[in-house]
Amino acid sequence: MxxxxxxxxxxxxxxxxxxxxxxxxxxxxxxxxxxxxxxxxxxxxxxxxxxxxxxxxxxxxxxxxxxxxxxxxxxxxGIVDLHSHIGVGAAPGMRGNADTNSIKAPILPWLRSIDGFNTHDQALNNTILGGVTTMLVLPGSANNIGGQAFVFKPRKTSGNSPSEMILEPPFEDGKRVGGRWRHMKHAMGENIKGLHGATRMDQAFNFRTAYEEGRKLKVKQDAWCAKGLENTEPFPVDLNWEALADVIRGNVKINVHSYQTNDFDQLVRLTNEFKFHVTALHHATEAYLVPSLLKKAFGGPPAVAQFATHARYKLESWRGSEYAPLALANAGLTNIMKSDHPVLDSRYLLWEAAQSHIYGLNWTLAMDSVFSAPAKAMGMDHRIxxxxxxxxxxxxxxxxxxxxxxxxxxxxxxxxxxxxxxxxVVAKPHLQFIPPSSSNAEAGAFEAVASDGNPDRSPKQFLESIVYTGVRSAFSVNDGDVQQVFGSSDLSSSFEKHELGMVVIEGGKIVCVGLECEGVDLKGLTSVDLKGGSILPGMTSFGAPLGIQEMPSEASTQDGAVFDALGSDVPKLLAGQVIKGSESLSFGGKDLLIAHQAGLLTSISHPSSPGLVSGLSTAFRNSASNILAPGAIAQDVASLHVVIGHGGGGGRSYGGGSTGSISEQIRALKNLLLGAEDGTELGEWFEKVSKGKLPLAISVTKADHIASILILKKEVEKKTGSKLRIVLEGGQEAHLLADELAEASVGVILNPPRSYPGTWDTHRTLAGPPATKHTTASLLTSKGVVVGLGHLTSDATRHARYDAAWNYVSVPSVFTPASAIALVSTNLNKLLGVEIDTGLLAVEGDAFGAGSRIVGVLAGGRIEVF
CATH class of the missing domain: 2.30.40.10 (Urease, subunit C, domain 1)
Incomplete structure (x- = not known):
């Protein structure tokens, strides 16, 4: 070595x-x-x-x-990201920026990420805003061996070249510098099966044949070296396999994309057959279930580089647990939190570490997971x-x-x-970090392991009455608005300066809020200390396909895309009709129940379509057992949903099945609002929209497209004499038209809550602090636009309260605690035309701090205790 x-x-x-x-x-x-x-x-x-x-x-x-x-x-x-595709999967995501994967063959150890690294990636500046100073840029996971990785720093250099951004260049003056670690990406499982039609049996043989080539080259090289001065032949060189020879020699850090136990077992056997060490397993959803297996790997167990809560997006990730970092630490394994940028925006990698602590990981180990542990895994802890x-x-x-x-x-x-x-930089309101209850976290980790990654998340304990003590603040919904009904609205001072009160709930209703509840008989009531916590309105999920889709990669777990209502291929039985979300729902899914426990008591979901018209959204209770359960459907029809944009909805196929331009989409929408489909079910729903009786939710991101919609709105209103109730979903560039949106009374549901310049239509996003004074939400709100926060993926909905609090603590000059809560509750309901009882949440600890947790909810007239 x-x-x-x-x-x-x-x-x-x-x-x-x-x-x-x-x-x-x-x-x-x-x-x-x-x-x-x-x-x-x-x-x-x-x-x-x-x-x-x-x-x-x-x-x-x-x-x-x-x-x-x-x-x-x-x-x-500086934060160190052990798994990033920044630069090779550059933002905005366009064909010319996509250099993450080669699909030439399953085994490609000779490829190098530096050769695809784009220094113009907009995400490089963004990631610095989050404190990321070093990242291992890996090839993608389309191959069993995807190629070699390089360690970069995101700082812009004078020459603006990839080579200048490498932490330790492997060559100086044209000569190889001895002793510098090399890095390589391996991948196992579903990704390769899908792209190359290979089973896991094929995968194993791919690895073994490749490593055998590397072993044979190493043997030849070692034999040459052993001859010393007697050599008459040139040194054996093979660019295809020299990197694998170096792996067996011990000079390459191996990082492996893998999820399931059978992949781990196969990998452990491979390391022992060819005598090489694996640095880290990435994603590794099931690693916490089999730590003893990982300890059998050659050279010792790999570290586990994982997401904190991002899971269940495919079968391999179905057993993911928020308690995995704690379980792995208890087993003596090293935790590393990573972004897999742009899967997660690396700017917020620190949030992954914070979540690991929320769910029980010791705070020093949580810090270690994004600072020193990934540096050590890179072999770079001698300098970062x-x-x-x-x-x-x-x-x-x-x-x-x-x-x-x-x-x-x-x-x-x-x-x-x-x-x-x-x-x-602003002076943030006082935040008390409440460490998670070790007993609760340990119990959660134990249950996750004992259930083989599939714990029962259904509600278990119900009460009719309860008294919450230690209440610092209480909020309720009055006339559709969130209002603070107890406690000081000044959360900038320490907890000790606030008197703590109580909230009594009897028969599913609040009967008392205050410092004392005179005249209320508290005998026999279960008492729960919120430890300076709060009573909040229940929250609403929108944007994520909760209830309609469980695993995006598995067709059998979702309703699927409905026919384009304006397409030529619509079956005769469905011509001119609009599909309701209530006709698409499935209950009891993991993400639904996790969202419920996180305080999202209601979801608003709608069908998806490849065309302009998606369908009608419905509001439903996340904890319902099935659609026939009492109260399962809170409101059968909320809004009519359409999509304007490039791909992923609008601009795909409508009107004869041809791909439509943005201008054609806008014209089609205008014609629909002016009665082009009169006499059909589709026409009836658009008539309700044109008369202002039903909200129209338009998925749109680009400011220019938004401007066209505002012009359309004015033209249609002039002709019909009615005010349209339009809400925009997506809205990453809406801040560029904040005044115009306010004047037109058009609300915006930001989805995702924190923008990322992932496409050309979103490349003018507002960065937010520390780069700008405002977040997108705060700028729009400051101009008088009604704003809600949505989520793209089902597993992200559990963060709704944190997303609201993030805006409050980042821009307290615009948001109050009440208006921040409204971002994920009443504002969404108003914008989408939903009139429901939001229910209530009982939050232990500072409701605007990461360490707080929901310990109970009031939904459907009964109290659930967690």
Whole structure:
């Protein structure tokens, strides 16, 4: 094995930019990567951490030094992402930016991610805004061996080339530098089966034959070396297999996309057959169920690089558990949280770590999972992942403790160079991080393992009456608006300054809210201490296909796409008709029950279609057992839904089955509103819309398309004399027309809640703090636009309360606690024409903090206790 870089003090950083001034961070609360040090100074010089010392004790400084008093703020190493496709799957996602996968063959160890890396990826700047300073850029998972990976930093360089962005170039002056780790991507399971028609049996043989080629090359090379000066033949070289020979030699870090136990077992046998070590399993949904198997891998168990809660999107991920990090830690395995960018926006990788702590992982291990553990897995912990003398000066100053909700960089240094120009940092409202109950988390982890990844998530305990004590604030819905009915609206002060009250519920109704409940008999009532928590309205899910789809990749688990109502291929029996969401529903799914436990008591879902008209949405109770259960359907018809855009809905096939342009879609919509389909069921529903009796929800993202819709609205209203009730879903560029939307009384449901420039139609998104003062939601709200928050995927709906709170803590000048809650409750109901009893939630701990949890809900007139 070649000698590797040691962890000794590095004398220089080859990425240092001459002329960069030194920076002294004064009075920091420092997370070094292993421990917390309070009251320290950190000197950044020549691209390195030059010194860490107690504040004021560092002695004299040479030359000019920019002193920055951080005022006790948290300072950490830069975040390290072990699994990213940034640059090779560049944003905006267009054909010319797609270089993640080659589908030439299942075995491609000779490919290299650096050859597809696009330095113009808009996500590079975005990821810096989240504190990411290093990422391992992997090929995709379309192949058993997809190719070699490279470690990049996202900092823009003077030459703006991929080679300049590599952390440790493998070549200097045209010569290979010995001892530098190489990296390679392997993948197992469904992805390869789908693309190459291979079974897992084929997969195993693919690996074994490839590694045999690598082994034979290594044998030849070793034999050549053994001859020494007696060699007369050239050194054996084979570009196809040299990387695998280097794997067996021990010089390559292997990262494996895998989910299921049978894949792990196959991989463990392969490592022992060819004697190589696996650095990390990625995704690894079932890893927490079989830690003993992983420990049998050659060279020791791999780390597990995973999502916190993103699961159930295909069969392989069906057994995913939020308690997996805790279960793995209990088994002695290393947790790493990763983004798989752009599957998850790497800008919010820190949120994955925070979630792992919410569900029981020790907070130091949660921090380790995005700082030092991935650096070690890369073999780069001699220079990144820690703030110690001699390491690269990749350092983040945070506006709050990193695991608190909405923690945002106040400054990001990469190679000692500040990356944020005039960052927008606000004083966040006071947030108390309530550590999760270890007993609850341990019980959740035990149940997840004991049930083989399929715990019973159905409601189990019901009460008619209860008293909640330790209540800091209470909110209710009055005349369709969220209002605070108890507690101070000033959440910027500490908990100790607030008097805690109680809320009494009897017979499914609140009978008392206040400091005391005189005249209310509390004897015999179950009492639950909310520990400074809150009573909130129940929330609503919209955007995700809850109740209509369980696994996107499995046709048998979903309703499927309905015929384009305007297409030529519509069966005669369905011609001119519109499908209702209530005709599509399935109950009892995991995501439905998880959403319910997360406080989303109601969902509004509609059919999907390849054409302009999707169908009619319905509002239903997430916890219902079936469609015939009492109260399962809260409102049979909510809104009529259409799609304007490129692919994924609008612009696919309508009117004779041909692909329609955006202009044709707009014209078709206008004609429908003016009676083009009179005499049909489709025409009847559009007549209700044109008369203002039914909301029209339009899925649209681009500002120019939104502008055309606003013109359409004005023209139709002039001809009909009625006001259209239009709401936009998606709306990533809606901020560019905030005043016009407010004037037209058009609301916006932002989906996803935090925008990402994933397509050309969304590339002008508003970044939000620290780059801009406003989030998209706060800017629209400040202009008077009614805003709701939706979700693209079913598993993301559980974050609704956190998404609302994120806007509140990021822009408290615009949002109050009540108006933030409305983003995921009453605003959605208003915009989509739903009139329902929202129910109530009992939240333990700070309802606007990441550590809080829902301990009960009031739905359908009864109390469920979690």
């Amino acid at each position: 070649l000698p590797l870089c040691s962890s000794a003090f590095s004398p220089s950083n080859e990425r240092f930019v001459p002329g960069t001034p030194s920076h002294l961070l004064v009075n920091a609360t420092l997370w070094t990567g292993t421990e917390v040090l309070e009251g320290v100074d950190v000197l950044l010089k020549d691209g390195l951490v030059a010194r860490v010392s107690a504040t004021g004790s560092g002695g004299a400084l040479d030359g000019y030094v920019d002193k920055i008093d951080v005022g006790g703020k948290w300072v950490t190493p 992942g820690h703030v110690v003398a001699g390491h690269d000066a990749d350092v983040i100053v945070w506006d709050s403790m990193p695991l608190t909700l909405g923690a945002t960089p106040a400054q990001v240094f990469i190679d000692g160079i500040p990356q944020l120009d005039s960052p927008h």
